[in-house]
Amino acid sequence: MAPTRDMECLRGMCEAAGRVILDLYEAGVEVERKSDESPVTEADRRAEAVLLEALATAYPGVPVVAEEAAAAGRIPEIGDRFFLVDPLDGTREFVSGRGEFTVNVALVEHGVPVLGAVYAPATGGMFVGATDAGAFELAGGGWKRCQVRMPAHEPPVALASRSHADAQTEELLGALGVRERVSVGSSLKFCLLARGEADFYPRFGRTMEWDTAAGHAVLTAAGGVVTGIEGTPLRYGKRNQAHDTDFANPGFLAAGDPALIRGASTQVEGVKAL
CATH class of the missing domain: 3.40.190.80 (D-Maltodextrin-Binding Protein; domain 2)
Incomplete structure (x- = not known):
């Protein structure tokens, strides 16, 4: 089994946002503070714009709740189906020069995340998953199935x-x-x-x-x-x-x-x- 078309669609938009982030990561960015004192940069905003445009094209009519838009008070009405977007999760890691930051996109249906992509631009790590198709990691130029460890190690x-x-x-x-x-x-x-x-x-x-x-x-x-x-x-x-x-x-x-x-x-x- 391979990733579905929806997973590949999320992969493409996350990679596009990741390219924007990496350009700014290498150039350096000014850090600002939001009302809750969490950090935000131009990379957050530009990556979010890429994702919002891609989602509007691929999934017209599906509401998108995105971190920076929400921080600015722009939150759409949502129903049983909507997207959640974090254009740069781990802004502190981004600012400190560590590569442990990600682009996150998820589709929620009836309160449950049913489709998601997590992309780490600095390392190229890409993970996708859907409840009806399983989870996959892009490794060595191809997709590898992800499976949790069960039973857990003792001690965990x-x-x-x-x-x-x-x-x-x-x-x-x-x-x-x-x-x-x-x-x-x-x-x-x-x-x-x-x-x-x-x-x-x-x-x-x-x-x-x-x-x-x-x-x-x-x-x-x-x-x-x-x-x-x-x-x-x-x-x-x-x-x-x-x-x-x-x-x-x-x-x-x-x-x-x-x-x-x-x-x-x-x-x-x-x-x-x-």
Whole structure:
């Protein structure tokens, strides 16, 4: 089985956005701050423009919620089917000169990411996934099927955010007996789970739906699972403007082996009290 036409379509637009990002990555860019103090650069804006134009052409009429447009207050009305776009996930890694930044595009249907692409321009890493066709990585000039590791290693190998470490994550990993962890930026953490290089990725801190949807799609297509901290489904299309939580995620757990989610969710109450 090979990637579907939709996966190839997302691949092409992510690569086009990646070329824009790399041009600015090599030239250097000025860093600005958004209202939430997160960094943003011209690379974010230009890459998003490329993606929005490509999606409008390939999927006319399907709403697109994109990070920089949303930050500027331009959020379309959405229904049961819409795209989520993060043109440059891992801006901190981009600015610091590390290559762990990605272009993320995902299609959400009825609250679930069903199609996604994650592209790492600095390394050329490309991951695509769809719930009805599986997950794939572009490697050595061809597509390779991605499959999670099941059962998980004992003890499991955990992934941690390079820029967003916190005490709750450390407490949970300790409770689960994790002795080996890998630090990596952006949505690449989902992709390492998807290809079976690690087992578990917990996140207590705030993320947005466009940060996670593409990686979520790739991981679930590879046989993994993503839930809320308590083990409930992580849904998309959340809107609560009155409380400044438009498209914000709660904490989540991502794993290749569902047994890890069950074990972690039993430890969560004690960890949340920290």
